[in-house]
Amino acid sequence: MDVFKTHVGEGKALMINEENFYLATRERKPYVVDSGxxxxxxxxxxxxxxxxQLIGLLRRQQDSLPHRPYGRHIGHDVPGVAVYDEDAYLSCPFSDPGYWRTDGKRKPSNPTGQALYRIMRDRFDRVEYAWRESSGLLLGIKSLRRALTVWRNDKGWLNYGSTYHNLPQMLFFGLPQETLYGQCVSKDSPLASRLAAADGIFLEPSGFSDSYLRIKTSRFVDVGFVLGARKARVVNDRLTETFLLGVNVEGKPLGSDLVVHTDPVWFSRILNMPDWHENHRLSAMAADVLG
Ligand SMILES: [Zn+2]
Known part of the structure; x- marks a missing residue:
């Protein structure tokens, strides 16, 4: 893997390099162990x-090869850093990119599951922002509440397929079709161009922002979206996971599906941004559903 963090739970994911490791740990115990x-x-x-364990972290002057440190799982506890959990390891996208499992769930006491729950409950407005940026879709609070209620009832945080990088997308993954009528779409997104070109659908000013347009139909046209087809890959230690967003008009696909990307470092930065303007309306809704 090409990323690390210093604490179990909702800590910030950082790219692995000497500077980031130094700034995050000051190269002290328990992160550095000196043996002989x-x-x-x-x-x-x-x-x-x-x-x-981080491999190749320190640049050595005699190294002439391109230097690219990486991290790899180790199969034992590191006191003060993390406890080894084999079940979690087997379900990690970095150990097996085809990681979604149909068997087994996290135990309610699992620290990852508990942290995912806290993120949804306490930083839902940031989750919504990441969803909106990745999909181009600004959903109304009723749709968001519906999705969050399903997530709560299904105990989505115990699903091994839900991890720190894909929470915004997993909120909608596999749900029944959700209506697009009256929802808003980012003006410059591929989704907006797709909808604008469709028969019977038009986009009008959102009324609150120049960046968003509201989806309307000229007569009663059934238009909705679904999110499916997850695909995770690790290439050169980098994890990428994508989903496909399909738009249906009168039950028929409107062109080919659009790709929704995830980014572990980007989403982690959104979650940990100190100068964030909280959306109190969304926070209150999430607290009400998950409180
Ligand atoms: Zn892992």
Missing amino acids: GVKSFYAVCPECDNPI
């Missing part, structure tokens, strides 16, 4: 909360 003059560097997997 050989230093080992430890941190936490940003996806499964297991201990990882």
